[in-house]
Amino acid sequence: MSPSPRPLPGGIHYGGDYNPEQWPEETWAEDAKLMQEAGVTMVTVGVFSWARIQPDYAQWEFDWLDRLMDLFAAHGIGVDLATGTASPPVWLVRLDKDVLPVTADGVRLEFGSRQHYCPSSDAYYKAAGKLVRKLAKRYAKHPALALWHINNEYGDHVTECFCPASAQHFRRWLKQRYSTVDALNHAWGTAFWSQHYASFGYVEPPRTAPGPVNPTQLLDWRRFCSYALLRLHRMEREILRQHSPGIPATTNFMSMMKELDYWEWAKHEDVVSDDAYPDPADPASHVGAALNYDLMRSLKGGKPWLLLEQAPSGVSWRPVNVPKPPGLQRLWSLQALARGADGIMYFQWRQSRAGAEKFHSALLPHRGTASRGWQETVRFGAELGRLAEVAGSRTAAQTAIVLDWDSWWALEGTDHPSERMRWRDLLRPWYDALYARGVTVDFVPPDADLSPYRLVLAPNLYLLRTEHAQRMAAYVHEGGHLVCGPFSGVVDEHDHLHAGGAPGPLRQVLGVVVDEFWPIPDGETVRVGEEAQASLWSEWLVPEGAETLLSYAAGVLGVLDGLPAVTRNSWGRGSARYLSCHLGGFGLGSVLDGALTEAEVLPVLDGAPPSGVEAVRRGPYLFLLNHTDREAAIPAPPGTDLLTGEQVGEHLRLGPLGAAVIRTTPTETES
Numbered sequence: 066m067s068p069s070p071r072p073l074p075g076g077i078h079y080g081g082d083y084n085p086e087q088w089p090e091e092t093w094a095e096d097a098k099l100m101q102e103a104g105v106t107m108v109t110v111g112v113f114s115w116a117r118i119q120p121d122y123a124q125w126e127f128d129w130l131d132r133l134m135d136l137f138a139a140h141g142i143g144v145d146l147a148t149g150t151a152s153p154p155v156w157l158v159r160l161d162k163d164v165l166p167v168t169a170d171g172v173r174l175e176f177g178s179r180q181h182y183c184p185s186s187d188a189y190y191k192a193a194g195k196l197v198r199k200l201a202k203r204y205a206k207h208p209a210l211a212l213w214h215i216n217n218e219y220g221d222h223v224t225e226c227f228c229p230a231s232a233q234h235f236r237r238w239l240k241q242r243y244s245t246v247d248a249l250n251h252a253w254g255t256a257f258w259s260q261h262y263a264s265f266g267y268v269e270p271p272r273t274a275p276g277p278v279n280p281t282q283l284l285d286w287r288r289f290c291s292y293a294l295l296r297l298h299r300m301e302r303e304i305l306r307q308h309s310p311g312i313p314a315t316t317n318f319m320s321m322m323k324e325l326d327y328w329e330w331a332k333h334e335d336v337v338s339d340d341a342y343p344d345p346a347d348p349a350s351h352v353g354a355a356l357n358y359d360l361m362r363s364l365k366g367g368k369p370w371l372l373l374e375q376a377p378s379g380v381s382w383r384p385v386n387v388p389k390p391p392g393l394q395r396l397w398s399l400q401a402l403a404r405g406a407d408g409i410m411y412f413q414w415r416q417s418r419a420g421a422e423k424f425h426s427a428l429l430p431h432r433g434t435a436s437r438g439w440q441e442t443v444r445f446g447a448e449l450g451r452l453a454e455v456a457g458s459r460t461a462a463q464t465a466i467v468l469d470w471d472s473w474w475a476l477e478g479t480d481h482p483s484e485r486m487r488w489r490d491l492l493r494p495w496y497d498a499l500y501a502r503g504v505t506v507d508f509v510p511p512d513a514d515l516s517p518y519r520l521v522l523a524p525n526l527y528l529l530r531t532e533h534a535q536r537m538a539a540y541v542h543e544g545g546h547l548v549c550g551p552f553s554g555v556v557d558e559h560d561h562l563h564a565g566g567a568p569g570p571l572r573q574v575l576g577v578v579v580d581e582f583w584p585i586p587d588g589e590t591v592r593v594g595e596e597a598q599a600s601l602w603s604e605w606l607v608p609e610g611a612e613t614l615l616s617y618a619a620g621v622l623g624v625l626d627g628l629p630a631v632t633r634n635s636w637g638r639g640s641a642r643y644l645s646c647h648l649g650g651f652g653l654g655s656v657l658d659g660a661l662t663e664a665e666v667l668p669v670l671d672g673a674p675p676s677g678v679e680a681v682r683r684g685p686y687l688f689l690l691n692h693t694d695r696e697a698a699i700p701a702p703p704g705t706d707l708l709t710g711e712q713v714g715e716h717l718r719l720g721p722l723g724a725a726v727i728r729t730t731p732t733e734t735e736s
Contacts, residue, residue, distance in 0.1 A: 070311060070312060070313035070314070070335040073212060073313060073336065073407070073408075075457070076106065076450075076453040076456050077402065077407060077408065077409060077449045077450075077452055077453055077455065077456050078106050078107045078143075078371065078407065078410065079104055079105055079106050079107070079408070079409055079445075079446055079449050080100070080105040080106060080107045080108045080109070080142070080410055080411070080414070081105075081108065081109065081410050081412060081413050081414045082109045082110075082410075082411070082412045082413040082414060083096070083109065083413065083414045083415070084112070084113065084413060084417070085133050086117045086129075087415075087418070087419070087420075088415065090129070090132070092415075093133060093136055094136065096414065096415060096429075097136050097137065097139075097140045097142065098140070099429060099434070100140065100142055100414070101140055101141075101142075103428065103442050103443050103446045104443070104447055104450055105142060105414075105428075106142065106143060107142065107143040107144070107145055107211055107212070107408070107410070108142060108414060109144075109145040109147060109214055109373065109410065110130075110133065110137075110145070110146055110147065111146055111147040111148070111149050111200075111214075112149065112151065112214065113149065113151065113152045113179065113217075114149045115150065115152060115154050115196060116152075116155070117129070118130065118196065118200075119154060119196060120156075121156050122156055122157075122160065125199065127199075127203060131203075134146075134204065134207050134209045135209075137209045138207070138209035142209070143209060144209040144210055144211060145211060145212040145315075145373075146200070146212070146214060147213075147214035147215075147217065148193075148196065148197045148200060148214065148215050148301055148305075149196060149200075150193040150196060150197065151179060151180055151216045151217035151218070152179040152180065152181070153181065153182050153189060153192070153193075155176050157188070157189070157192055160188070163186055163188065163228065164181075164182050164186045164189045165181055165182070166183045166184075166223050166225075166226040166228065167226055167227050167228040168227060169225075169227050169271070169272050169273045170272075170273050171227070171272070171273075173228075174223070178222065179222065180218075180222040180223045182223070183223075183226040183228055183230060184223075184225075184226060184231070184290070184293040184296070184297060185226060185230045185231040185234035186226075186230055187230065190297065193297070193300070193301065194300055194301070194304060197304045197305065198304050198308060201213075201304055201305050201307075201308035202308050202309075205308055205309030206309075210309075210312060212312070212313055212314065212315060212336070213305050213309070213312055213313070213314035213315070214314075214315060214316070214317070214373075215298055215301045215302060215305070215315070215316040216301065216316055217316075218340060219298065219316060220294060220319070220322060220324045221319060224290055224325075225270075227270045227272050231270060231293075232268075232269050232270050234289075234293060235268070235269075235289050236265045236266065236268050238289050238292060238293075239265060242285070246262055246263070246265055249265070249268075250262055251559075252281055252285075252559040253279055253281045253282055253285075254281060254559075255279070257279075258279075260279055270286060271283050277479050277480050280475075280478045281559055281561075283474075283478055284471070284474055284475050284478065284560050287324075288326075288474070290324065291324065291326045291329070291470070294325065295330055295333070298330070298333065302333055313335035313336055314334070314335050315334055315335060315337065315371065315373070316330075317338045317340045318330070318337065318338065318339045318340070318361065318364075319339070319340055320339060320357035320360070320361075321356070323470075323477075325470075326470035326471075327364055328364065328468075329470075331364035331365055336365075336368070336371060337361050337370040337371070338361075338370060338371040338372070338373035339357065339358070339370065339372055339373060339374075340373055340374035340375070341372060341375050341401070342374075342376055345379075345387045345390070345393060346387040351400060351679070351692050352496070352497055352500050354397065354401075355400060355404060355496075355500060355679065356493075356496045356500075358400065358401055358404035358405065359462075359505070359506050359508060360468070360508045361404075361405070362405035362460055362507070363507045363508040363509065364508075367459050367460070367461075367507070368405075368459075369405055369406065369407035369458075370405055370406055370407070370408075371406060371407060371408035371410065372398070372401040372406045372408060372410060373408070373410045374410060374411065375397070375409075375410070375411055376394075376411070376425065376426050377389070377394050377411050377438055377441070378394065378430075378438055379426050380426070381422050381423070381424040381425040382422075388426065390722075391441065392441075392721075392722040392723075393722055394441065395441065395444075395445050395722075395724070396690055396691075396722045396723075396724055398445065399690060399724050399726070400679065400688075400690055402455060402688070402726075403679070403690065403726075404460055404683075405460045405683065407456045409449060411427070412425065412427075413425070413427050413428070414428050414429055415427055415428075415429045416429065416431050418431075428442040429442070451708065451710075452726060455683065455684075455686050455707070458683050458684030458685070458686060459684055460505060460681060460683045461505070461682065462505040462506055462507040462518070463504075463518060463519045463520065463664075463666045464504055464505070464506050464507070464518060464519065464520045464664075464666055465507045465508065465515065465518040465520070465522070466492070466496070466506055466507070466521075466522045466524065467509055467521065467522070467523040467526060467537075468508045468509070469510065469511040469526060469528065469533075471528050471558065472488075472525070472526050472529065473488045474528075475528040475556060476488055476527040476528070476552075478560070482582045482584045483582075483584035483601065483602060485584070485601045486525070486527075486552055486584075486601065486602060486647075488525060490601075491524045491525045491647065492524045494648070494649040494650070495522055495524045495550070495653065495657070498653055499657065500679070501654075501673060501676075502654075502658075502661070502668055503668035503669045503670050503672075503673050503674045503680045504661065504666060504668050504669075505681060505682070511536075512536065515536065515545060516540065516543070518545070519545070519546065519665060519666050520545075520546045520547075520660055520661060520664040521537070521546070522547075522548050522550075522657075523537075523547070523548070523550060523553060524550040525550050525551070525553055526549070526550075526553040526554060526571075527552055527555050527556065528555070528556050528557070528558065528560065529553065529556075529557070529568075529569055529570060530557060530570075531569075531570045534554065534569070534570030534574075535570070537574065538636070540639070541574050541637060541640065541641050542574075542636055542637030542638065543637065543638060543639065544637070544638035544639045545664075546639050546641075546660055546663055546664040547574070547639070547640070547641040547642070548641075548642045548656070548657065548660045549568065549571060549575060549641065549642070549643050549644070550644050550647075551602050551603075551644055551645050551646055552567070552582070552602060552604075553568050553571065554567050554568030554569035554570060554571045554572070557569075565578070566578055567579040567604075572609070573636075574634065574636045575611065575632070575634055575641050575643045576610035576632065576636070576641070576643075577608055577611050577629070577632050577645075578606075578609055579604045579605065579606055580604075580606070580607050582602075582604055582605075583602075583603045583604055583621050583625060584602055584603070584621075585599065585600055585602060585621055585647075589621075591603050591617060591619060591621060592619045593615050593616070593617055593618065593631070593646060593648065593652055594615040594616065594618065594652070597615065597648055597650075597651060597652025598649070598650075598652060599630070599646035599652070600647055600649065602647045603617065603621060603630070603646040604646065605624070605625060605628060606628060606629045606630070606643075606645040607629075608629055608632060610634060611629075611633060611634035611641075611643065612632060612633050613629040613630075613631070613632055614633050614642070614656070614659070615630045615631040615652075615656070616628060616630055617629075629645070630644070630645055630646050631643070631644050631646075631648075631656055640663060642656065642660055644656060668680075669682050669687070670699075670701075671700060674689075674699065675698070677691065677692045677693035677697065678690065678691050678692070678693070678697050678699055680699075685728060685730035686707070686726055686729070687701065687702065687704070687727040687729055688724070688726055689717065689719060689725045689727070690724050691719040691720070691721065691722060691723045691724065693721060694722070695721055696718055696721065696723075697718070697719050697723075698716060698717075699716070699717045699719060700716060700717075701713055701714075701715065701716065701717040701725070702715075702727070703715065703729070704727040704728050704730075705727065706725045706726060706727055707726045707727075708724065708725060708726055709725075
């Protein structure tokens with residue numbers, strides 16, 4: 066049995082992707098010295114090195130990587146060594162063109178970019194496994210090796226393939242899932258439109274068809290595609306575990322990504338890592354970043370995670386790539402630390418001179434050490450050294466948001482009452498309201514233990530399994546508080562409508578039933594109560610024991626006037642609220658305020674933080690982050706600001722893009 070992976074070295078990890086194959090070898094020594102000057106502790110190497118390591122089928126070249134690993138070991142810099150499997154070399158795709166993926170329209174994608182592989186390709190599977198095995202055997206005991214980096218950004222460019230190999234793989238997966246074709250026919254509802262299957266052999270992927278494709282087939286396809294990529298990851302992880310036992314491994318996630326079920330993926334990660342690229346041109350992008358970081362922290366039950374990629378300044382792939390003004394990359398990096406990160410890494414170390422990302426910023430920009438970016442790189446490395454004691458501490462939350470990838474996939478299927486009901490759009494106003502109130506949030510899967518939380522929010526659970534609803538009902542009955550959003554409890558795990566209508570198995574705990582869905586036309590709103598406005602969605606709601614908190618004042622075509630819009634139901638020792646409409650701003654905030662008060666959820670500060678100021682507590686450390694372009698006055702507890710070493714009193718003033726990290730519990734030397 067392999068030993069448990071050892072933890073990463075202590076402190077806050079700092080560094081970025083390093084692509085030595087892009088530079089002459091004499092540059093490597095210069096880079097290592099500059100990394101020391103900047104306080105770099107770890108670099109990611111080999112992400113796109115497959116062609117350099119294996120330039121042809123029977124040719125292997127490791128000498129250059131040996132020298133590089135030795136160089137970093139000599140300079141005390143750890144290596145996050147990538148397996149290189151994200152970009153197969155050209156010789157492999159020319160030996161077997163079936164390695165290349167095929168679109169739903171039958172177009173085979175070509176070589177010349179990256180991630181050009183079919184997840185079900187046997188040739189790719191074998192070649193990738195051979196590469197990983199050689200790397201693991203060669204570097205397992207190398208003193209520079211700190212972490213294995215499996216593949217890179219799974220699903221970034223290719224999440225599915227419709228080739229014959231994928232079709233065969235899909236059929237095998239379906240047979241394992243359903244055992245019999247009769248069970249598949251029931252799950253897929255194939256009595257509709259004469260879609261009955263006599264055997265699994267007749268099933269194909271949901272390629273482009275004349276009209277709407279079977280919705281459960283589409284749902285199972287989404288499940289399969291996440292599984293197919295995870296199968297590749299697990300293959301690499303098992304090889305690494307076998308040949309380099311004790312070395313932790315990760316793969317870099319892509320924030321809240323629809324295509325991959327990160328709850329399932331996180332089970333196979335030793336440490337969760339994320340690539341995050343908030344847009345400096347979006348004044349609210351820091352709120353979206355906070356949401357994504359809360360998810361990363363939640364995926365392993367609150368354990369620290371790594372921000373493995375971010376941009377030091379501008380990126381190269383948006384239509385307009387706005388750089389980060391001075392101080393912003395520092396502020397946003399501290400935000401990741403506040404929400405549980407133990408590593409602040411970047412793409413990339415040295416800015417490329419050729420290729421698709423030559424205009425993507427780097428810790429060492431084109432201008433070199435004379436550049437503004439380099440000065441910020443060095444200053445922030447020094448600051449992270451002063452924050453080393455924060456590593457390992459945890460960010461606590463009293464409120465949870467339920468996130469279910471199955472429900473997300475099913476919600477955004479076809480032929481629904483409204484195509485406007487999209488998970489991220491439904492979630493964001495709820496998260497924004499909690500963020501503005503200084504309430505920290507965990508995300509949880511639908512089968513989670515909810516007992517640690519005072520308040521549980523479900524902005525949408527279109528697909529809801531009965532056993533998951535029973536967990537939520539038991540949570541409320543034992544004294545918990547639940548707030549559930551519209552279009553929830555509609556279908557089961559097969560995308561079949563629950564008998565009796567929505568909210569299905571939550572009907573009793575919520576004390577309501579939906580008579581009819583009333584989507585709101587684009588550009589229109591519906592008044593709820595005295596001031597609130599609903600958009601996108603409303604419902605003809607019938608109370609079955611619940612009290613009405615807010616009523617529709619002017620429904621679509623006036624039909625819903627006076628009917629309940631928001632309700633509250635007592636259930637056991639707890640309560641459950643239901644929003645039958647998509648509220649934003651004031652309306653949603655007032656509903657959540659009532660739930661927060663009843664659940665006795667406390668904000669991080671005594672009251673909501675000033676507008677534009679983020680307050681997050683991580684263990685004994687209070688992070689205060691000013692995301693505005695003006696000075697902010699903030700009530701703060703007494704303590705020591707680790708960034709300045711100064712004592713803080715009851716009030717703190719932060720300049721534009723300013724930050725403080727306050728240790729609120731004295732150390733032994735201070736007490």
